[in-house]
Amino acid sequence: MSRPSRAVVGNLLVLAALAVLAFLLLRLHLQKDGWQGAPPASHWRWAIGSVLGYAALCALVWWRGRPRDDAGSEAQAPILLVWASQTGFAQQLCERSAETLRAAGLPIRIRGLHQIDSTALQQATQVLFVASTTGEGDAPDHALPFLRTVMPQSLALPNLHYGVLALGDRGYGHFCAFGHQLDMWLRRQGAHPLFDTVEVDNADPAALRHWQQLLGQLGGTATDLPDWTPAEYQHWRLQSRALQNAGSPGAATWAVTLVPADGVLPIWQAGDVVEIGPRHAPTAVDAWLANAALDGAQVIDGVALREHLSRAHLPTAEETPSADAASLVSALRPLPHREYSIASMPVEGRVQLLLRRQLRPDGTPGLGSGWLCDHAALGGRIDLRFRSNPNFHAPAADAPLILIGNGTGIAGLRAHLLARRDAGARRNWLLFGERTAAHDFYFGDELQAWHQAGWIERLDTVFSRDGGEHRYVQDRLQANIDTLWQWVREGATILVCGSLQGMAPAVDAVIERALGREGKEALIVAGRYRRDVY
Incomplete structure (x- = not known):
């Protein structure tokens, strides 16, 4: 059972103090002499003490609720x-x-x-x-x-x-x-x-x-705090997953395919994202149950205890679980969701994700990527919810489109290219960067085929570990800054998808050099420069 929160303890102490005060006042009221004459010195002392105590309580409440400034450091300012x-x-x-x-x-x-x-x-x-x-x-x-x-x-x-x-x-x-x-x-x-x-x-x-x-x-890592407002997930199944970059110098990247459990495929737009409800590895849950000497098959509120634990933060050693499984379940904190760009379109009959396996400092897989890449069983349940992302939807099919991304950011861009192909839109320019062409060119065969067929008018790729004139996608964009200016002049929209650190601000700087600050701002106001970064 988790310990009572500080707020609960504080409220109980205040109620106890009020009860004592009420008892003392009742004694005064029941005295035979009543309130005749001047109050004795003891009453004055009680009154002054009560006022001072109330003032101290107010000061404590203010002190605890005041804005708290954390001390920064040379490496990390607040x-x-x-x-x-x-x-x-x-x-x-x-x-x-x-x-x-x-x-x-x-x-x-x-x-x-x-x-x-x-x-x-x-x-x-x-x-x-x-x-x-x-x-x-x-x-x-x-x-x-x-x-x-x-x-x-x-x-x-x-x-x-x-x-x-x-x-x-x-x-x-x-x-x-x-x-x-x-x-x-x-x-x-x-x-x-x-x-x-x-x-x-x-x-x-x-x-x-x-x-x-x-x-x-x-902070460079997703927080494991519970969601402020938990998502209402739908039931999907893990249809397939496959490693995409065996031999890469970078982290393992997986393609994951999901299908609805009821067979009814919803409609989404290119640029939308899914929220995934992750779970712990079954071995981790079983180890916790064994250590706590609890039966994971026990049913609480129609769900096995093992199932409840798989979707929640496992209590630490300091949070000693109660022998009462129902009380334990009521105190569990649900795991937070993870967001992923959708690489596919409804016409393909599935949701396809491209995600990099994240590792914790101790080398174990991260919460969301570990669940999808390692622990979830093929054919097993995946909790999923769609989130519309109108800020990253595409322009009309007759407008040129510039797509810029790196790493797994290609997932969201691939959906846009597929939607543009199906709409008959050919004026597409894709700039993509990764580590190596041999291992990390995700959807490479498909993208090159679309380029040869004319669905991608320009295809610029850079791979940082392969050498060459340009290392990063922003370098290739800088080398084509005049072409960028010309496409924007012809009405192009720019969509950027990829890393929040490094790529996105570097690309933004190139766009500002090409268009000037006012030109870039005008593009933003017109909805023609949009980013989905993480």
């Missing part, structure tokens, strides 16, 4: 989390975000937007904004000082990397307007977005789970 909230929801999400990042070992500072000035932004290296929009596209009231004193300034923020969680309601005319206003102002100051603005429509759980996933990726 991440600044800034909220702009009208009703308090954005502030709550900011505090939850802080918990997630702290759990990943990152130092954090939390501030309201009204507490931020130009100096704070110039001194920061990473800032995450949680910004709500009120009324018809307005900023929250407390943000007015920032709008009046900071945003009119022209600041130089070339060292600032930021992200924006924009809260809004599509029922209003200017959806997430203040979040986008903040994003565009930061771009004009030379700041670099870590990822595209995440829009949240009326507290949409899927968008919040996506934000939580991005938070985990900021």
